[in-house]
Amino acid sequence: MLLSIATRHPPATDLGFLLAKHPDRLQTFDLAFGEAHVFYPHADADYCEAALLVEVDPIALVRGRGDGGGPLSQYVNDRPYVASSFLSVALSRVFGTALNGDSKSRPELAASAIALDAQVPVLRCRAGEDMIRRCFEPLGYAVDVERLPLDAQFPEWGESDYYRLKLSGTVRLSELLRHLYVLLPALDGDKHYYVGDDEVDKLVDKAAAWLPAHPEREWIALRYLKKRRSLARAALARLIDVDEDDVETAEIAREESEARIERPLSLNDQRMNAVVAALRAAGATSVLDLGCGEGRLLGRLLDDARFARIVGADVSPLVLERAAERLKLDRLAPLKRARIELVHGSLTYRDARFAGFDAACAIEVIEHIDASRLDAFERVLFEHAQPRTIVLTTPNVEYNAKFETLPAGRMRHPDHRFEWTRAEFRAWAEGAAARHGYRVEFLPVGEEDAALGPPTQMGVFTR
Structure with missing residues (x-):
């Protein structure tokens, strides 16, 4: 596995002082699971790049691991190649002084924010590109992500859960190292030790x-x-x-911030009733709930025996845990438990698990997606999942004026990226339906205002 850090901050070779590693020497460090090497592919006054190469000893890797990942996990796995907790351990061992923000030779520079680039050739992230961006962009980085194919020679095999990552930002070196130390294993989702x-x-x-x-x-x-x-x-x-x-x-x-605003209207109950009614009218027996949250819709579907297969998907593992607790999955009768599954996945990346359903729902979800990712969401839902019926709801921003507790210009939830007018929702929905061979019907949810429309707008797509 490899990590490179580069700068053009003059003189660029001061990066060697910050990392406490001389650019003219290859240095090797013993680790419990292999070796780490530090070298400089480029080192001059205008541009300096330091590389940390970690070689994992396959024998040390499997020692004491057991076969928890399956009988072949000791012999066939990605651990020697992807950025993970192994790389974090190497960062701490090799760049410990820089990680702490110390530099005897350049203390002022160590305390200063400078232009830095970091590149990781291979990072596993099952939560998708969106989560990589959501981790690094709030820290001020420009994030360049490229999804890697499973095999470049066989593109028909599809895309992988592996990404090439480049970060660019003006930060202290210690900040960059600390961000990588925490976020790389978090995105990878595994650790090689207790x-x-x-x-x-x-x-x-x-x-x-x-x-x-x-x-x-x-x-x-x-x-x-x-x-x-x-x-x-x-x-x-x-x-x-x-x-x-x-x-x-x-x-x-x-x-619950959005729920508090809408609670006087009992809007959540009306919304769930409308969605379940649409699913029943469509004759659906298998339902995928994208962005299932804490499982409010899942619970209603689970109580109706006509829905024989129910899958809830969400990008947040924490939310899925709460959904499992709320639905009491560990206490359900075996036949009832067999009808429902919770899966961790991104709504903006193709996922084979999303295909094969009679119906898919995205209830109060689309407004949480960045506008730049709406095209990807559309392709995942309409092109790849391709259910016979799609039920999608979203707030009607025009109705916000009627919420007395919602300040003017504010959206109903702090995580909403946008809220659409009726015309905006209709334009997007009709365009998506036309592009993918669906018809769409628009239904109000909640009491309609003559001028402002309903509080929630719902589109039911069929093909």
């Missing part, structure tokens, strides 16, 4: 200056700590200086 309380200390140490204000802090903490929710709560409680129980309360409160 995760316990000491990992909470590492996360707090490396992320205290930036994670508390990060919009994806819950997702990052949970993934960095290998989905151990109790550890994630403990880490977030220390990072944002609240009790552990308050972390859960704060996250629930954020998700």
Whole structure:
């Protein structure tokens, strides 16, 4: 696995002082699982690039691992090649001084933000490109991501969960290293060693200056700590200086901000009733709920025996855990439990698991997607999943004027990227239907205002 860091900040060769590694020498370091090498492909006053190459010993890799990933996991896996917790360990071992922000030779430069580029040739991220951007862009980086094919010689095999990543930003070197130290294993979603309380200390140490204000802090903490929710709560409680129980309360409160605004109308109940009615009218027996959240629609579908196969998909593992708890999946009768599945996946990337359903729903989801990713969402839903029926709801921004507790110009939820007028929604929906061979019918949800329309607008697409 490889990481390169480069700068043009004059004189660029000062990067060697910041990393405490001389550009003229190849240096090798022993690690518990192999070796790390530091070398400089380029080093002059105008441009300097340092590379960290980590070679994983396959024998050390499998020692003590067992066969938890399957009988071949010890012999066939991606661990020697992708940026992961192995690379984070190497960063700490090899660039520990720079990671701490120290430099005996250039202390002023170590404390200064300079233009830096970082490149990772291969990063695994099952949550997709959108999550890579959502992790790094709030930290001020320009993010260049390229999805890699499973095999360039066989494009018909489709796309992979692997990406080439380039970051560019004006930051302190220690900040860049700390961001990579935490985010690379979080995006990879696995760690090669036991995760316990000491990992909470590492996360707090490396992320205290930036994670508390990060919009994806819950997702990052949970993934960095290998989905151990109790550890994630403990880490977030220390990072944002609240009790552990308050972390859960704060996250629930954020998700319910929209519900509080709409609650006087009982709009959520009306919305769910309308969606279930549309699914029944379509004769659907298998339903995919994209962006299922905490499972409010899933629960209603699960209580209706006509829906024999139900799958909820969401990009947030934390939300999926709450959905499982809310639906009491661990306590369902076997036949009922067999009808429902929760899957982690991105709504803007093709996923074979999304195909083969009678109907798909995207309830109050589209407004959470960046406008630049709407085309990708459309292709995933209409072109690749291709259900017979699609039910999609979104807020009607015109109706916002009737919510007394919503300030003028504000959207109903802090994570909404946009909210459409009726004309805007109609234009998008009719265009998507025409492009993919669907018909669309528009239905109001909630009491209609003569001038402003309904609070929620729903499109039912059929083919």
